[in-house]
Amino acid sequence: MSSALVVLALVLGAPPAPVATALKAAPKGLQVQGRFHAGLRFKDVDGEHVLVLSTKDAPGARHLFAVLAKETKGRFEVQRTVKDWEQDCEFDLMVGFHDDATQVSDADGDGRAEVTFAYELGCVSDVSPVGLKLMLLEGPDKYAVRGQTRVRVSETEWMGGERTLDPALDAVPKLKALAAARWTALITRGE
Numbered sequence: 001m002s003s004a005l006v007v008l009a010l011v012l013g014a015p016p017a018p019v020a021t022a023l024k025a026a027p028k029g030l031q032v033q034g035r036f037h038a039g040l041r042f043k044d045v046d047g048e049h050v051l052v053l054s055t056k057d058a059p060g061a062r063h064l065f066a067v068l069a070k071e072t073k074g075r076f077e078v079q080r081t082v083k084d085w086e087q088d089c090e091f092d093l094m095v096g097f098h099d100d101a102t103q104v105s106d107a108d109g110d111g112r113a114e115v116t117f118a119y120e121l122g123c124v125s126d127v128s129p130v131g132l133k134l135m136l137l138e139g140p141d142k143y144a145v146r147g148q149t150r151v152r153v154s155e156t157e158w159m160g161g162e163r164t165l166d167p168a169l170d171a172v173p174k175l176k177a178l179a180a181a182r183w184t185a186l187i188t189r190g191e
């Protein structure tokens, strides 16, 4: 194989990630619940998209929101929303997004960008693992990995880290591999 073909094969084997830019605020015209947390704008074969993550606090409660919308000439069409929360918490609220999981890719090379984000949900009075969820959205399609954070309890012992992948991921092996890899990166941070 010539070097040009090798380069082409490598390019085809690993589709380039769609270019994403960070948002400093929710775009005008997009309805967002609560307080803006973070957002991304990116483009794929379907057009321009934005993902906005936001939070809303109340006594003993925190709500998390995500909205994925397609933008056409300044108008937004919501493709997916995700809402989750913890409430009636009398201990420590462990609820928030993992910003390093907010990423855009096209792992299956179909031209439609996948965006991932992850968050913790818990109400704890000690260092127990809390709920951890990783969401992967590709347009209106949503896939989730649900499980627990992993915490070190001694020199050699860990608790948590279990996960359950959406069965729907079995139909999209490259997205399943991506979701599993991002999950592993999340629970092994800082080791």
Ligand SMILES: [Ca+2]
Residues within 6 Å of the ligand: 105, 106, 107, 108, 109, 110, 111, 112, 113, 114, 138
């Ligand atoms: Ca894709």
